[in-house]
Amino acid sequence: MVAVAETVRSPRRRRLPASGMLSFVGRLFRDKPLGAFGFVVCVIFLFCGLFADILAPYGYNQISPLNRLKPPSAQFWLGTDNLGRDMLSRCLYGAQLSVIIGLSAAGLATAVSIFIGIVSGYLGGKLDMILQRFVDAWMSFPDLIILIVVVSVVGPGMGPVIVLLGLLYGIGGSRIIRGAVLSVRENAYVHAAQSTGATLPRILWKHILPNVMAPVIVLFTTRVGAVILAESGLAFLGLGVPPPAPTWGGMLSGSGRSYMYLAPWLALAPGLCITTVVYAINVFGDALRDLLDPRMRGSR
Amino acid sequence: MSLLSVRGLSTEFRTERGVVKAVDDVSFDLAAGETLAIVGESGSGKSVTAMSILRLIPDPPGKISAGEVVFDGRDLLKLSDEEIRAIRGDRIAMIFQEPMSSLNPSLTVGLQIAEPINLHRKTPWAAAMDMAVELLERVRMSDARSRVKAYPHQFSGGMRQRAMIAMALACQPQLIIADEPTTALDVTVQAQILALLKEVTRAANSALILITHDLGVVARYADRVCVMYGGRIVEAGPAREIYARPRHPYTIGLMASVPRLDQEAGSRLVPIEGSPPNLANLPPGCAFAPRCRRAVDICRSERPPLVKSAPDHLSACHFHAQLSAPVGSHVGT
Numbered sequence: 001m002v003a004v005a006e007t008v009r010s011p012r013r014r015r016l017p018a019s020g021m022l023s024f025v026g027r028l029f030r031d032k033p034l035g036a037f038g039f040v041v042c043v044i045f046l047f048c049g050l051f052a053d054i055l056a057p058y059g060y061n062q063i064s065p066l067n068r069l070k071p072p073s074a075q076f077w078l079g080t081d082n083l084g085r086d087m088l089s090r091c092l093y094g095a096q097l098s099v100i101i102g103l104s105a106a107g108l109a110t111a112v113s114i115f116i117g118i119v120s121g122y123l124g125g126k127l128d129m130i131l132q133r134f135v136d137a138w139m140s141f142p143d144l145i146i147l148i149v150v151v152s153v154v155g156p157g158m159g160p161v162i163v164l165l166g167l168l169y170g171i172g173g174s175r176i177i178r179g180a181v182l183s184v185r186e187n188a189y190v191h192a193a194q195s196t197g198a199t200l201p202r203i204l205w206k207h208i209l210p211n212v213m214a215p216v217i218v219l220f221t222t223r224v225g226a227v228i229l230a231e232s233g234l235a236f237l238g239l240g241v242p243p244p245a246p247t248w249g250g251m252l253s254g255s256g257r258s259y260m261y262l263a264p265w266l267a268l269a270p271g272l273c274i275t276t277v278v279y280a281i282n283v284f285g286d287a288l289r290d291l292l293d294p295r296m297r298g299s300r
Numbered sequence: 301m302s303l304l305s306v307r308g309l310s311t312e313f314r315t316e317r318g319v320v321k322a323v324d325d326v327s328f329d330l331a332a333g334e335t336l337a338i339v340g341e342s343g344s345g346k347s348v349t350a351m352s353i354l355r356l357i358p359d360p361p362g363k364i365s366a367g368e369v370v371f372d373g374r375d376l377l378k379l380s381d382e383e384i385r386a387i388r389g390d391r392i393a394m395i396f397q398e399p400m401s402s403l404n405p406s407l408t409v410g411l412q413i414a415e416p417i418n419l420h421r422k423t424p425w426a427a428a429m430d431m432a433v434e435l436l437e438r439v440r441m442s443d444a445r446s447r448v449k450a451y452p453h454q455f456s457g458g459m460r461q462r463a464m465i466a467m468a469l470a471c472q473p474q475l476i477i478a479d480e481p482t483t484a485l486d487v488t489v490q491a492q493i494l495a496l497l498k499e500v501t502r503a504a505n506s507a508l509i510l511i512t513h514d515l516g517v518v519a520r521y522a523d524r525v526c527v528m529y530g531g532r533i534v535e536a537g538p539a540r541e542i543y544a545r546p547r548h549p550y551t552i553g554l555m556a557s558v559p560r561l562d563q564e565a566g567s568r569l570v571p572i573e574g575s576p577p578n579l580a581n582l583p584p585g586c587a588f589a590p591r592c593r594r595a596v597d598i599c600r601s602e603r604p605p606l607v608k609s610a611p612d613h614l615s616a617c618h619f620h621a622q623l624s625a626p627v628g629s630h631v632g633t
Contacts, residue, residue: 125360187401188396188397188398188401188402189401189402189403189404189405189412191356191396191402192394192396192402192403192464192467193404193415194356194388195354195356195388195389195393195394195396196388196389196393196415196416196419196467197385197386197387197388197389197390197416197419197420198385198389198415198419199385202419206404206407206415207404207407210404210406210407211404211405211406213406
């Protein structure tokens with residue numbers, strides 16, 4: 001009898017909210033294998049970015065005239081470029097730049113989206129009207145036009161690129177948050193919170209924000225990918241972080257494009273880096289959304 | 301001295317099709333510890349009346365256009381936003397219709413029950429959570445200590461409504477407004493929840509406004525009744541009196557449309573024909589006239605005032621005096 005009671009009770013206990021990072025990662029691997037793959041790649045990417053200085057066998061700008069355009073070998077795992085710089089080291093340092101730009105610009109973008117989306121969506125009325133027309137106007141410009149114009153005015157560099165990409169994607173993404181807020185605010189629990197005398201900031205923070213976290217997370221992760229891609233594009237056009245900083249986009253457009261037929265690894269290495277990381281971030285983001293959804297929390 | 305006195309309350313909504321008077325000149329009183337039922341079909345203005353008391357009408361498009369709501373000597377409609385927030389959840393609590401969506405899915409139940417305590421009493425969270433456990437025990441939730449840590453999706457509808465009642469009781473309010481608290485529940489749970497609501501309000505000597513379309517609920521739990529139709533009160537009085545001697549054709553129709561145990565076997569239920577009035581375009585006379593079997597010319601041209609038909613019994617029908625016949629006899633077959 002006791003044994004029966006135990007077996008009946010144990011799955012219930014497991015259904016209580018998952019506590020701790022470990023059990024969450026466990027669920028990720030068990031329920032979402034593709035997301036787990038994305039997670040692993042993201043971790044490797046982060047690790048490479050953080051420890052590029054230690055991991056890289058050579059400096060990113062260390063020139064070796066004797067070893068120009070060498071194919072991948074034991075000495076240079078990903079080959080060397082036209083100046084004899086080690087591609088592996090450059091890709092690792094490129095990961096560092098991409099981590100910094102990707103996370104900070106996507107973080108800024110998400111913060112801007114949340115702010116505009118929640119204020120506009122929850123307060124509604126004339127403010128919503130004005131904000132949304134501003135967003136309309138902003139979105140009617142092609143991204144690249146805004147980027148090119150602003151960068152050519154303020155000059156290239158990491159700071160401007162981060163702020164610019166953050167604002168660019170943040171203002172556009174506020175639409176998604178606003179939409180989510182519009183549906184969440186009509187829920188009875190928001191009226192219930194009002195009826196208990198909760199103040200506006202409290203309602204926004206505790207009742208609206210947690211319930212739009214699913215789109216926020218997806219927005220953030222897709223934005224990380226998009227920002228890395230956009231930064232590569234800017235670098236490709238020569239408007240990103242100026243050389244000799246080893247950005248993936250810069251490598252692709254510089255030596256990669258010029259020597260594509262002679263030394264394809266120059267384009268393949270940074271190209272594959274961009275593709276893999278952006279893909280991994282996106283699948284990880286999808287898995288996160290599914291797992292963090294409160295309605296799925298605790299369920300299997 | 302009544303706890304709540306609503307006088308001439310009118311609430312409008314501005315829509316594309318014109319101004320809709322969802323609540324029109326509604327007045328009633330409620331004494332401490334009393335249970336008032338507001339009865340009516342969907343769109344009769346009962347929920348809007350309740351929301352207007354706490355000023356929860358979204359503006360725009362809604363607007364409380366006239367009247368006063370005197371609660372404990374203060375007109376709630378004249379308070380500042382901050383003052384009305386201090387009343388909400390503390391002195392007047394509200395229970396909503398949909399237990400499925402009236403709890404925040406991303407916060408634990410305990411946290412949501414503790415929230416008003418923390419907010420109004422400035423009780424630290426840990427102590428407020430302990431009080432949440434006590435409150436859940438008071439609404440007969442078994443295993444309350446572990447349930448406070450659960451999320452709403454782990455609760456059944458009845459349990460959620462119990463949690464909502466616990467939340468309403470949190471600050472020992474003098475008035476609880478329950479907006480169709482049992483509509484979304486199945487019948488056995490309905491009875492439990494209503495009995496619980498009655499019991500806890502009696503124990504705390506809180507007044508209760510019970511909004512419902514269920515006359516059975518009214519008969520069993522209410523002291524007084526207001527029947528609403530088309531945004532106005534058409535009949536008001538003690539529940540017993542209204543049950544025994546309804547004095548408005550709408551109330552009579554409502555009663556004829558619910559099954560009764562003392563009915564003759566084989567007799568049919570009589571529906572009220574037609575559909576609820578369009579509030580944006582009410583007829584000039586009595587709002588119920590188009591559906592009323594007794595309507596004559598005066599009903600279509602002149603709006604009947606709410607007058608005293610018997611001691612403590614108000615009716616808004618031109619023919620209230622002739623309507624004191626017992627239920628059933630007026631219904632032609």
